[in-house]
Amino acid sequence: MASFRQLWHWLQTATEDAEADAGAAVVEEVVVLPPRPTHPYYPEDVSIPGYAPNELPVPVLIAALGGMLGFALLGSSIVALRVNPALTRSSLAVFCWFMLCGCLHCFFEGYFVLNHATVASSQSLPAQLWKEYALSDSRYLTSDFFVLSVESITVLLWGPLCFLCALTTALPRSPLRHPLRIAACMAHLYGVALYYATSLCELYYAGRPHSRPEPLYFWGYYVGFNLPWVVVPLLVLADSFATVTSALRALDRVGGALDGFWSREGRPTTGGEEEPKKTR
């Protein structure tokens, strides 16, 4: 019960307006408080050795990341449309989604996996972006074993898988497209589910939040920035399930019709092409 009260109190704080914080800053000057932590991350007693505050303002960081990603997506879309001019709008959107995922996984998260021990003290662009994001999840600055494991697997496996999904989407008539999409979407959905679950589990059972309680960080960064990896994979998964089941059903019907035809007409002995693999 105690842990539930703690969780409830923390969530209430997280949903309150940021106004309260402005008031608290004034009180702080009057009341004698214990020494302030040397960093802005939660839980306040977490150790982040060598932490150096960001030098660049947030809009500049976001514009830099957005600019690079936008450039990568635009460039790859132009190439994709040259390779396959018949690419529909929805296919182009799926292509862009998987290119975005591949770039984030291999480069942005790849930087984290290679430099997780020095991110807190670094002033490189990706390090500053990670420090800003870590306001909503300090595990990114403490080399948390779960975060390090999930990010390593994401960089090594899911990044290349996303690029493969983008490639098979751009190529005309690739039959690997849908099974690969199902695999990638499952990886994203499970990854996000575990990412949310481990953090909320620690908040519930140990009363230790990893996010600052301001709505911007909890709802904006922690929930909001990860939510697309729930919504989009669910949509793509539903589409791929529909396509694959529809194709298997259609093939079963064609097979049934041909069986009826061959039983009347006699099956040709030199068919040339091999039969497609049975679906059972």
Next chain:
Amino acid sequence: MASFRQLWHWLQTATEDAEADAGAAVVEEVVVLPPRPTHPYYPEDVSIPGYAPNELPVPVLIAALGGMLGFALLGSSIVALRVNPALTRSSLAVFCWFMLCGCLHCFFEGYFVLNHATVASSQSLPAQLWKEYALSDSRYLTSDFFVLSVESITVLLWGPLCFLCALTTALPRSPLRHPLRIAACMAHLYGVALYYATSLCELYYAGRPHSRPEPLYFWGYYVGFNLPWVVVPLLVLADSFATVTSALRALDRVGGALDGFWSREGRPTTGGEEEPKKTR
């Protein structure tokens, strides 16, 4: 480097013969050692309040679990063969695999999720099985947040998904069979990868092993008991990928042939049945 030496030392111990332990027990009586932990789990300083040693011997525990699972598989196989007498041997094997997974996820792991706080002190059959397994991974007795999260998701999502895979395997001509199998196999593969990665990450970076170093526990329980969830999903995944891509390719060929036919003969205006969903 220090952590790498620790890891190397621990792995050497884990691969040595169990003979060394017998020798160590003799030495222990002569040399004055720090107080022994009140439990047999690693790391030795981990707190497991209320731990009560198992009352049943290991062969009895394993026989009990094996008996129950065998009974469930035999019963469900008989039902499956009544529902679909044309079920091939390989389909029956896949059916049994997913039934086994579903039972373990929903009942054995479900027990853990509901009782994780009291497993260490309980003498129920599943609790004793979990205490035996925890010799290879003490996180199951410490309500570790990652283990609790991964097990909760497994019980709530992957258990029912496995039963659905078994059902669609048993039913004749279910087109949902292969997409569902791809989803379940990805869940198993990612789950095991993270399970191994988080534990080995902590061993490498913090030098904290969760498994006793004897080969039986590390190689037998920790590696061996989880390895089937790498090998079988890889095989099933490869088969489902082959079937789905083969079906999509065959359908594309049929579609191309029909397009050629319709362009010569004129497409009928009252087709009756709707066309299958385009695969692009």
